[in-house]
Amino acid sequence: MIYLDNAATTMHKPQTVIDAVVHAMTSMGNASRGAHTGALEASRTIYETRRKIAKLFGCKRPDHVVFTCNSTEALNIAIQGAIPAKSHVITTDLEHNSVLRPLYRLKEESGVCLDFARADRQGRLDLQELEGLIRPDTKAIVCTHMSNLTGEIVDIARIGRMTKDRGILLCVDASQSAGNTPIDMEQMGIxxxxFTGHKGLMGPQGTGGMCIREGVEIHPLKEGGSGVQSYRHRQPVEYPTRLEAxxxxGHGLAGLSAALDYILETGVETIGRKERMLAEHFYEGxxxxxxxxxxxxxxxxxxxxVVALNVREYDSSEVSDVLSVDYDIATRPGAHCAPRMHEALGTVDQGAVRxxxxxxNTVEETDQAIEAVRKIALA
Amino acid sequence: MRQSKEFLVITFSQTTDAMAAELLFRDLCVPGRIIPIPRQLSAGCGLAFRTEMDQKQQAQQALVEAGIRWHEMEPVRLLV
Structure with missing residues (x-):
């Protein structure tokens, strides 16, 4: 199979990731539950993973790296736990449903007022327009770093300069950019x-999390076992335990830890350069x-x-199906959980093949994908 | 242009039901396979089961007996 659905999840992982998960499943106890060898191995492995995430994203404190199942869970915790009721929030047309749905929920249930920075027909944001949406009661800007549909990158550092002196919270969805685009929380004002662990970070599914700037308060979504402060009635207030009931x-995070080693050794810029070269080669074809x-x-x-396209007036689902069945090429069709972006691009009806x-991936695989699209278009 | 053919397409409101139907149809030798949901039936995303037009009665009866919910069961022309 030629696997070109890496924006959904990367299927090809470094062998060290697989080995680390297998090792963890035969040696790790439960982190923060006791001090026997297995429990300590889990605690140490997870702490090392926090340190690597902090290093990768420029987060000052490893104890402010919180692990979740995926970025959807992290975004729900952030959006529902840090945005006050009846406040004003700005987001964009580029967002995934993992941002939109929690925000729509706040709008319906907590009286939050929501404004959208619009995307043009090419899926680009006008950040001047976004800045114009800021009001005295604006409490947060929730924004993706990279569109999952077109690969458009948002200039987060510029938005960070807008929020920094205004006391506005900047919450960024790095689901698509983590691992292929440099991110520095401090420099970008995030x-x-x-983030999620299973896409560009090349870790196992079921891993993800959030990095929190010191001083940012997030109310926990879940309360429960923590392995510390057992007689407290409520969840401990310290990060990361505060958000990790x-x-x-642990097994997945051991794999993520190995994946982070691979990324840090290879270099995010090196990885991003190759992935962009392949996408550009495909686009040119x-x-x-x-x-x-x-x-x-x-x-x-x-x-x-990422390259999203359609062939003639064919249903994107049918094109993706032909690519899979006739050419063994894996792509994603239809709507990509980004409804407002499809509206901006004019692809609500047809969807898009991503x-x-x-x-x-290799240049040879990319060439085969170009040839397959050519045949479908000509046939 | 590519050729197309009419199929019976069964859609589901969630992936769990599509997976249950796939297993059921495999056990009952109902021909066909899972496909991405065609836009004629739903703008969006999700899975559907594509089978031959003459399988409607058997497929419907099997789903009812197994208690598997489906959303639509319609003829759709698809690329072949």
Missing amino acids: DILC GTLN VSQIEGVKVYGCFEDKNRGP FSFSWF
């Missing part, structure tokens, strides 16, 4: 960075095929390794 996915429409802006080379590239 207050809460939500229940047993963590398919954009010349008659009947193929590619979405997004490719003038800016600083973009994610090709997304990873560190482990």
